[in-house]
Amino acid sequence: xxxxxxxxxxxxxxxxxxxxxxxxxxxxxxxxxxxxxxxxxxxxxxxxxxxxxxxxxxxxxxxxxxxxxxxxxxxxxxxxxxxxxxxxxxxxxxxxxxxxxxxxxxxxxxxxxxxxxxxxxxxxxxxxxxxxxxxxxxxxxxxxxxxxxxxxxxxxxxxxxxxxxxxxxxxxxxxxxxxxxxxxxxxxxxxxxxxxxxxxxxxxxxxxxxxxxxxxxxxxxxxxxxxxxxxxxxxxxxxxxxxxxxxxxxxxxxxxxxxxxxxxxxxxxxxxxxxxxxxxxxxxxxxxxxxxxxxxxxxxxxxxxxxxxxxxxxxxxxxxxxxxxxxxxxxxxxxxxxxxxxxxxxxxxxxxxxxxxxxxxxxxxxxxxxxxxxxxxxxxxxxxxxxxxxxxxxxxxxxxxxxxx
Numbered sequence: 001x002x003x004x005x006x007x008x009x010x011x012x013x014x015x016x017x018x019x020x021x022x023x024x025x026x027x028x029x030x031x032x033x034x035x036x037x038x039x040x041x042x043x044x045x046x047x048x049x050x051x052x053x054x055x056x057x058x059x060x061x062x063x064x065x066x067x068x069x070x071x072x073x074x075x076x077x078x079x080x081x082x083x084x085x086x087x088x089x090x091x092x093x094x095x096x097x098x099x100x101x102x103x104x105x106x107x108x109x110x111x112x113x114x115x116x117x118x119x120x121x122x123x124x125x126x127x128x129x130x131x132x133x134x135x136x137x138x139x140x141x142x143x144x145x146x147x148x149x150x151x152x153x154x155x156x157x158x159x160x161x162x163x164x165x166x167x168x169x170x171x172x173x174x175x176x177x178x179x180x181x182x183x184x185x186x187x188x189x190x191x192x193x194x195x196x197x198x199x200x201x202x203x204x205x206x207x208x209x210x211x212x213x214x215x216x217x218x219x220x221x222x223x224x225x226x227x228x229x230x231x232x233x234x235x236x237x238x239x240x241x242x243x244x245x246x247x248x249x250x251x252x253x254x255x256x257x258x259x260x261x262x263x264x265x266x267x268x269x270x271x272x273x274x275x276x277x278x279x280x281x282x283x284x285x286x287x288x289x290x291x292x293x294x295x296x297x298x299x300x301x302x303x304x305x306x307x308x309x310x311x312x313x314x315x316x317x318x319x320x321x322x323x324x325x326x327x328x329x330x331x332x333x334x335x336x337x338x339x340x341x342x343x344x345x346x347x348x349x350x351x352x353x354x355x356x357x358x359x360x361x362x363x364x365x366x367x368x369x370x371x372x373x374x375x376x377x378x379x380x381x382x383x384x385x386x387x388x389x390x391x392x393x394x395x396x397x398x399x400x401x402x403x404x405x
Contacts, residue, residue: 006125008175009113010132015076015168016106017136018161019083021264024239025141025257026154028246033154036092038243039368042361044099045239049357051103052110056349059111068112069179073172078105080165087158111349114329126330127275127323134268134322137238139164141261148254214340214347222392223328223335224351229386230325231352232359233294237263237317237379239360240367244375249307263314270322278323283331284394286323291387293320298383301376317379324390325352335397 023030027041055062063071082102089095117126140161147157214220238260245256274286297316300309332348333341363378 004175005178006121008172008178009117010129011168011171012072012076012109012113013129013132014136014139015079015165016110017133017138017264018140018165019079019102019106020133020235021137021140021238021260022083022086022144022158022161025144025242025260026148026157027239028243028253028256029148030154034089034091034095036095037368039361039364040092041239041243042364044095045235046357046361047096047099048103048106049235049353051100051105052107052353053350053357055104055107056111056346056353059108059346059349060343062108063112067179068116069172069176071112072109072179073169073176075105075109076165076172077169078102080162080169083158083162083165087155087162107349107353111346114345114349117330122278124275124278126326127271127278130322130326131268131271131275134264134271137264138261138268141257141264145254145257145261148257214336214344217336217340219393219396220336220344222389222396224348225389226328226386226393227325227348227352228355229359229382229389230321230328230355232355233317233379233382233386234267234321234325235356236360236363236382237314240363240372240375241314244372245307245310247372248375249310251307251310259311259314262311263318266315266318267322270319271326274323274327278327283323283327287327287390288394290320290323290327291383291390294324294383295380295387296320298376298380302380313376317383324386328390335393 023041023044030036031038031040059071066074078101082098082100082105085098085101086095089098113129114126117129143160144154144157147153147160241263242253242256242260245251245259246253251259270290274290278286294317297313297318297320300313300316329345329348332344336344359382363375366378367374
């Protein structure tokens with residue numbers, strides 16, 4: 001039952017990743033048709049991320065009220081309906097309207113499933129969980145690239161992804177009773193663990209309380225900054241990468257969409273691989289090495305090389321990003337205590353999506369008034385800041401880098 005349950009969680013993360021890469025890959029052909037502006041993709045992205053922030057902050061309370069299974073089912077349905085709405089949207093106004101349920105649908109399930117896996121499974125499962133997000137994020141632009149060969153076919157691209165989402169909704173609906181069975185089993189195991197702890201530690205363990213403010217814990221603030229920068233980078237590359245390739249590198253729209261699909265494929269393959277590596281190498285080392293690889297990819301984008309080498313830059317950034325986010329999430333209980341992890345997981349999701357909300361539209365605002373040629377410089381600067389913030393956490397906590405994750 002545990003194996004089937006993991007498969008369902010992985011499918012849920014495919015549905016979470018599918019919509020994330022669609023807007024950026026199709027935007028070069030969307031905005032002229034709907035009579036919008038080049039930089040307005042940032043507004044849509046900001047609203048989507050804003051919805052995820054709201055639902056992430058309330059995720060703990062919502063899951064306690066409805067349960068993880070119902071939240072996952074409802075969230076997938078919301079995103080499917082929103083994507084169908086995008087496929088028939090006649091104007092920018094309707095893009096903004098559909099962005100609201102898309103964002104709300106993503107936030108709660110993201111925080112809930114990440115917390116569940118961090119609490120109940122080993123580090124390699126967290127990497128594989130986010131690998132399946134990458135499967136969805138890779139499928140999105142690949143589907144869009146196939147459809148962009150024909151005029152106005154970005155609509156059929158959105159419609160195709162919506163149909164896939166609705167199929168996942170059916171699977172989640174059929175398997176909903178399994179969530180209840182697993183929840184009952186986990187509750188019994190948790191009760192036994194609590195009894196064992198009380199026997200070992202007596203009244204001291206029984207009286208342990210949640211910290212009054214998790215934000216005061218050592219290392220939390222630079223850790224939150226790392227989450228903010230990570231999601232900002234991941235989104236800015238996915239949202240504006242295709243436009244940069246089309247405008248500056250003079251790549252065709254369908255080829256640019258394929259290259260961004262390969263960027264997400266780099267994240268996917270990287271997470272599949274690091275899931276195995278995490279069996280032998282500590283999460284913290286994987287996070288460090290991943291950031292160094294992203295910086296190498298950023299350097300390639302910065303250099304005046306042939307356009308075809310831009311693909312290598314995007315691939316390296318994707319591969320380097322792979323272990324960072326799931327590694328940071330899985331380290332949450334170990335770094336800051338299991339008693340704080342549920343609350344802090346919601347905060348991390350909210351801050352991460354704040355990066356998604358603010359950084360891509362800010363770059364769009366700057367690019368419209370200057371040039372999208374700034375794209376590689378901004379990406380490199382953000383990658384460097386993320387590396388510094390992650391290393392600050394290691395220094396404050398004095399964490400060892402040896403051993404398994």
